[in-house]
Amino acid sequence: MPTDPTWMNTVAYDGPELRRADSLLLMGNAAAGGGRSGVRPGDPGLTVSLAGSTINVSAGVAAIAWPGQGVYRVALPASASPGSVAAAHATLPRIDLVYLRVWDTDVDASGLRQGDVVYLAGTASSTPAAPVPAGTVIYMPLATISVPASGGGSPAVSTAVRPVTVAPGGILPGQTSTPSSPYAGQAWHDGTDLKVWNGASVDTYAKVRTTPWTNLSVAAGFTTPFGSLSPLGARLVVDDGVTMVKLRGSVGCTADVTTAQVFATFPAQFRPPSGQLRTITVARNYNASTAGSTRVEVASNGTATVYGSVAPGQTTWFCFDGCEYDL
Numbered sequence: 391m392p393t394d395p396t397w398m399n400t401v402a403y404d405g406p407e408l409r410r411a412d413s414l415l416l417m418g419n420a421a422a423g424g425g426r427s428g429v430r431p432g433d434p435g436l437t438v439s440l441a442g443s444t445i446n447v448s449a450g451v452a453a454i455a456w457p458g459q460g461v462y463r464v465a466l467p468a469s470a471s472p473g474s475v476a477a478a479h480a481t482l483p484r485i486d487l488v489y490l491r492v493w494d495t496d497v498d499a500s501g502l503r504q505g506d507v508v509y510l511a512g513t514a515s516s517t518p519a520a521p522v523p524a525g526t527v528i529y530m531p532l533a534t535i536s537v538p539a540s541g542g543g544s545p546a547v548s549t550a551v552r553p554v555t556v557a558p559g560g561i562l563p564g565q566t567s568t569p570s571s572p573y574a575g576q577a578w579h580d581g582t583d584l585k586v587w588n589g590a591s592v593d594t595y596a597k598v599r600t601t602p603w604t605n606l607s608v609a610a611g612f613t614t615p616f617g618s619l620s621p622l623g624a625r626l627v628v629d630d631g632v633t634m635v636k637l638r639g640s641v642g643c644t645a646d647v648t649t650a651q652v653f654a655t656f657p658a659q660f661r662p663p664s665g666q667l668r669t670i671t672v673a674r675n676y677n678a679s680t681a682g683s684t685r686v687e688v689a690s691n692g693t694a695t696v697y698g699s700v701a702p703g704q705t706t707w708f709c710f711d712g713c714e715y716d717l
Contacts, residue, residue: 396408396411405494406459406460409459409461409462410423410460410461412425412460412463413425413455413461414558415453415461415557415558416455416555416556416557417556417558417562418558418573419571420570420573421457421571424457425460426553427452427453427455427530428530428552428555429450429452429554429555430554430556431554431556431562431563431564433450435448435452435466436449436451436466436490436532436552437450437549438488438533438535438549440535440544440545440547443475443545444474445471445474445475445488445535446470447466447507448469449466449467449468450466451463451464451465454492454529456492456528459494462492462505462528464492466490466505466507470506470507472508472509473509475509475535476511477540478538478539478542479539481539482514482515482516482518482539483514483515483516484511484512484514484536485512485519485520485521485534485536485537486511486512486520486537486545487512487521487533487534488508488533488534488535489507489508489523489531490507490532491506491523491529492504492505492528492529493505493506493528494528497526498528507532508523508529510523520534530553531551531552531553532549532551533549534547534550534551559575561577561578561584562577562578564579564580564581565580566581568585568587568592569587574588575587575588583631584596594630595630596628596629596631598629599626599628600625600627601659602625605621605623606621606622606623606654607654608622608653608654609652609653609654611644611645611651611653612642612643612654613641613642613644614639614641614642615639615641615642616641616709617640617707619640619709620638620640622637622638622654623637624637624638624656626659626660627714632716633716634714634716634717635660635668635715635716635717636714637714638711639709639710640707640711641653641654641708641709641710642706642707643698643705643706643707646698646704647696647697647698647704647706648698648701649697650696650697651695652694652695653694653696654693655692655693655694656692656694657692658692660692661688661689661690661691661717662688662689662715663717664690666690667687667690668715669686669687670685670688670713670714671683671684671685671686672684672708672713673708673709674705674707674709675704675707675708684696684698684705684708686708686710686713688715696708
């Protein structure tokens with residue numbers, strides 16, 4: 391049937407029409423015409439706090455998307471208090487709820503058309519859970535208040551239940567799990583890495599992370615550095631979720647290495663997984679008779695072994711610049 395596109399002259403609009411059109415402004419929730427409720431990222435508004443037993447909610451704005459009704463845009467112009475925390479139970483803890491409510495008499499038959507903050511005390515229990523408003527209630531949770539049993543301490547506020555919303559295609563911040571019914575291309579940040587739903591699974595875009603260089607000591611019979619080269623060192627680099635050990639520097643041999651010899655024991659953070667071995671090729675002996683490369687093996691217990699052979703294939707020094715292996 392015909393509909394009324396928004397913002398046309400001489401057209402009379404009703405509330406549901408405008409609210410449903412506003413769903414276009416919010417990230418979808420996998421329902422046709424639906425949206426994700428929430429406050430704006432980085433907006434400190436609608437924060438719940440306690441002053442003694444008095445509950446306070448700061449001024450702020452939020453969008454409440456409700457099935458079939460579109461988006462209620464709510465602005466609390468000044469801080470408000472929905473009341474005081476109910477007295478603690480004698481022996482059992484309790485979880486209470488503070489939420490932002492919209493009264494729309496066309497939907498809930500309340501006789502009201504307004505928005506405000508509401509406090510709802512939970513039920514004391516050995517395994518307490520936050521209460522859920524009963525009946526037809528258009529709302530968005532703002533915080534829970536954990537109330538210990540009498541004499542067990544002060545109530546504590548958590549805003550973990552307060553959702554955050556962004557525009558379509560935006561990145562949800564602080565989302566520690568995959569959003570419900572994600573769409574292909576939906577992106578969120580879990581506080582560490584960027585995650586994107588590819589339509590079937592989660593792709594993780596991890597930032598490149600590095601640790602400072604650590605100078606490594608060598609065993610008897612070896613020295614570091616060799617000559618004017620840099621000393622032996624290692625650091626970790628995490629790129630796209632893969633942890634690599636980056637190496638640099640040089641090692642000199644007090645006596646020529648003609649067989650396999652352990653020259654160092656790498657610290658735990660640079661060791662391969664249990665039962666695994668990493669082999670790398672290193673440059674050695676820049677002279678006419680023995681220039682070339684040799685093999686170094688790093689074991690899961692940290693022992694690092696260099697290889698050599700009889701003259702003229704002996705190893706007198708070797709260099710790790712540009713070498714790496716994965717963990």
